[in-house]
Amino acid sequence: MKCFEAWVSIFRGSDLTPLIEPLIANLDPSSLDLFDPTATALISVLSSSSLSDGAGPRMLTEPLLLWSAHWGSIVVQKTMEAGGTDDVGHALCKLLVGLGDHSTHYLASKIASTDPLEPAFNPVAAQTGGALPTKGQLVQTFLRLLLAFSAMPGYYGVDEEESEMTLGFWYLFQEELWSVNVPTKDGERRDAAKEKDMWAVASAVYAELVAALRIKVKWPPLRSGWAKDQVEKFQVYRRDVGDTLINAYYVLRNDMLAFYVNDNVACLSVPEESVQWEEIEASLHCIMSIQEAVPVEENEYLARLFSPEILGRLPTTKHIRLRRTTLALIGSYSSWFTVLSTPDLLMGVISYVAAALPEPALCLRAADALRDLCDDNRVALAPHIAAFGELHAGLTGVPDTEKAKVLQSIASVIQALPPRNQIPPIETIVTPVLSKLVEALQTSRELPEEARILAIQQLHTLTGITKGLTQATEAIMLDEEPALESMKDMEEARKDPRIVQLRDAITEAICSCVDLWSTDASVSDALSELFKSITALPADTNLISLPPTPLLQFVCNAAQRQLTAVWLTLANMLTVQMDPPSVYPSALRPVPAPEARVVIQNVTESLLQSSLQFFCAPGVLEANPDIVHAFFDCMEKIAFHFVSIFYNLPQESFDGLVHCAIAALSLQERYSVVGASTFLITFINRSHSSDDLGDAKAVIVQRHGPEIIRAILVGFAGVAPRSAAPNLVELLSTFVTKYPTETKLWVSQILFADDFIPSKADSEAKEKFIRALFSSRTLRRTRDAAQQFILVARGLEGSSFGYSSVTM
Incomplete structure (x- = not known):
């Protein structure tokens, strides 16, 4: 068998x-020494031979299905x-999965x-008899x-290993069900x-699977x-089951x-001391797992789930695992609440989440859920801003x-208010953060490490607030009057x-942080995230958005102390904001203001x-x-954005x-x-396209x-x-199209110079390259000529490796 x-x-x-x-004839469950190698050999036939991918239904699939119906049923029974599988059962499971993967269609x-069944042969004819x-x-x-x-009874990873082996089949089977055509005998309709009938049977199968998997994921x-390691293995298994449940949802839907x-309602209908909270947690985990497949539309079952009927009866103390899963479930369905006609259900969910914030074991999940809820439902929550003040x-x-996440959540709700009404609540949430940041700056000499950590936390919190104040819409229709x-x-x-005054205080605090900690990697990363969120194009500006000019100066100061990719990337981003698109509809891009040119210079x-100096x-x-x-x-x-700037540089800087x-x-x-090529291009x-530069x-x-x-x-060679x-x-094509005469002369001189680097290209190859390069000044011809020369x-x-390595 091994051979x-x-x-x-x-x-x-x-x-084959x-x-x-004869292979199937050797599948004797009474002898593990014979059964296991034969099953393994058949799995290889199903997966790696010329009969793989569904081939041989009469010769391979149907005889194996007949064998499984008889002997497989005996082994499973x-x-x-016995309450668990043995080596024969494990080998049978592998064989069934292999058959399922092979014969999915x-x-x-x-x-x-x-x-009627008409297999090429009946491997259990003597045992079955009859029709x-x-x-x-x-x-x-x-x-x-x-x-x-x-x-399979028991817990995966502790009592059994087989249940996980079958999960991949249910995914393939669901995919195949959708592609099956059921024609009439004439083959046309x-x-x-x-x-x-097909979907009725499939629904019954997946209904059983869903019920079984709910039990299997129960802690x-x-x-x-x-x-x-057993806990970690079971957690991975639960995630894998979640993927399988998504496929089941596409069959069963609501x-x-x-x-x-209904299962949760039934579990909650008994006296509280008798409630099986592990079963409820398992159902909530399953519902959470299918969120990405559930359409964002009104749904009576989700409405019941998040109503006092179920959510209102879940514990708000102890039961950490159940509450953690509930918070994750709420966060995953945050966008679903946008379809509700009234915010009553949403406010009940917000209250449940807020109650978990003070508990260390739940704070992370609660903060994430609150942030997602507020970000997706900011308009519906805006009338309840007073409740967030209490929060x-x-x-x-x-x-x-x-x-930081909680304040980002509150800021998301504030953003939905009219701009004038945003001022008091923004002051309320930003001022304490600034006070702590100033405190960190003042204590930096006495307690340098504690002050640095405190400053990083406050910078992250400011970043969260500014992200929350950013509008949720990805694009704003500027030609619409309301916008x-x-x-x-x-x-x-x-x-x-x-x-x-608040913006000035933020700017001053940022300046002090840059002066004090710009060479610290953690602080510079925190400042980078803040710069990205607190600056915006005109269409996205909020009340505390800062202009790019002072921040650019901070970046330059930091780069002079220690040049890093962080500061250069920020300078890149802020440069774009110095030449923003017009906020009003226009066919022409506005010319950068003279003040902006001075700053960028x-x-x-x-x-x-x-x-x-660094390079x-x-x-280096x-x-x-x-x-x-x-x-x-x-x-x-x-x-x-500012090409003329380079022509005003001192000659030594430009060179x-x-x-x-x-x-x-x-x-x-x-x-x-x-990077260098893109810059030069x-x-x-x-x-070349600027009319203002003249001969310069x-x-x-x-x-x-x-x-x-x-x-x-030289790079080509x-x-x-x-x-x-x-x-x-x-880059070469840019020269060829913009300056063809000069470029042709330079290429000829350089290629045939005595000091050109040694290569396999002889004089004939170089001449051929030059002719091809300038015969038609297009990027495609330049690319073809360069590729051949390389x-x-x-x-x-002539080598396939060489061609693939320079394919453009």
Whole structure:
């Protein structure tokens, strides 16, 4: 059997078919030494041979189904009587799963078939006798066997290992059911009656599966004595069951929700001391698992679930596991509450969540659930802002790590108020955070580590508040009158002295944090997240949004102390905000204001000074690809939005920038090459298309054109990584299309120079490359010519590896 299993993949179907009958004849459950290797060999036939993927239904599938109906039923019955499986049962389960995976289409299409069975041979003829079952009866018997293993008594990972093995089949089976056509005998029309029968049987099967899996995911009573690895294994199993339940939902739909909800009602109908809370938790876990499949529309069963009938009767003390699952369930269905016509049900759920916030074991889940509820239902909750004021007042017992999520939740509700009405509640939630941040700054000398941790927590909290105040809509229709009116109201509210003073205090606190801790990685990450959330394009501005100008200055100061990718990435983002799109409908993009140009001029000079000074040390470019990439990303954004800035730089700064880009083109780190290439492409294109620059826009070509072209060609010949070839090609194409005469001269001179790096490309290959490059100045022809030259120069011409490694 082992030898056969090893060679099974080489047999043709006609050679393998005669071996099926003697193989099945060896499936003797009374002898494990014979049964296990034979079952394993048959699994290889089902999965790895020329008869895999559903082939051989009469020769392979139907005889195995007949064998399973007789011998499989006997083994399963003995297993259930014994209360657990043995080695024979385990091997049988593997065989049944292998048969199910192989014959999924057969099983789905024949699940309700009344056609007589006509297998190539009957492996249990002597035992069965009489008439053969129909194909539908045989399939249903097989499904019952698999259901028995799915519902194996005991806990997975502790008492049995088989139930998990069957989960993948139920996913494949559901997928196949949807693709089955049920034609009439003429083969032209679907038979509605047969299709109805098919789904009736399928629904009954999945209903049994759903009921079984609810029992299987039930936790044992507390203090069960499980080891840590058993707990973790069972948690993974519960997640896998959740994936299977999604497929069951697509078959059963609301009947599945009805089963779980009614089951919970029944469990809660007994006296409280007799309630089986583990069973209720299991049902809630199952409902939570199918959330992504449940449509966001009115649903009577979900309404019952979150009503006083069920949620209102769940415990609010002790029972940590049940309450944790309930909170996760509420958070997962947060978007469903948006379809409710009244907020009464939602407010009841909010109250349940808020009650769990002070408990350390539940605070994390409660804060997450509250954040999701408020973010998805901010408009419905806005009239109840007073209740959230009370919630804010009672946050004394909530850890700072979770308080940020709670304040984000409250801010989400505040955002739905008219801008003028947002001012008092924003003051209420932001002022204490700022006070703690100032406290951290003041105690930084006496208690440096404690102050740093406190500052990070308050920065995260400010970030959460600003995220909550950001509008929930992903896109705002600016040409709609209500949107424009809302923006005008926001502009007026931002002028209120209370909010102006609050923004000034935030700015001052940020400035102090940057001055004190900009070289600390954790603080700089926290500041980065705050910068991203507290700045916004005009359409997304809220009351505490800060303008980019002062933040850019903070970034430059921090970069001068220690250049990192964090500060360069922030400079990139803030540069874009200095040239925002117009908030009003317009066919033309507005020209950046003169004040913005002055700011970006200073920012560019500052970042260039600190960056070029950092990069000039030997080995720095090679050792810091993240900083190199972030630097050129930032320069690329400045080139796109403010290209004229570069032409006002001191000559040594401009030359230093271009020389740095040329050096980066020869690095082995792909992202460094990509960043430098993208910057140069954008810089050349924007310069060439700018009418304001006049003759000055040719300075990069006149001063640095040959150096850039040499770096590109050297990269082609072997210096640059092959994965960066498309970016180098695009840069070369930019030169070819914008400056064809100069580029042709430079390419010829560089390729045939004595100091060009050694490569496999001879003079003929170089001439061919030049002719192809300039015969038609299109990106496609440039790409084809460069690709062929790279293959030749690197000695990869004619190799499949070489071609695939430079395919563009």
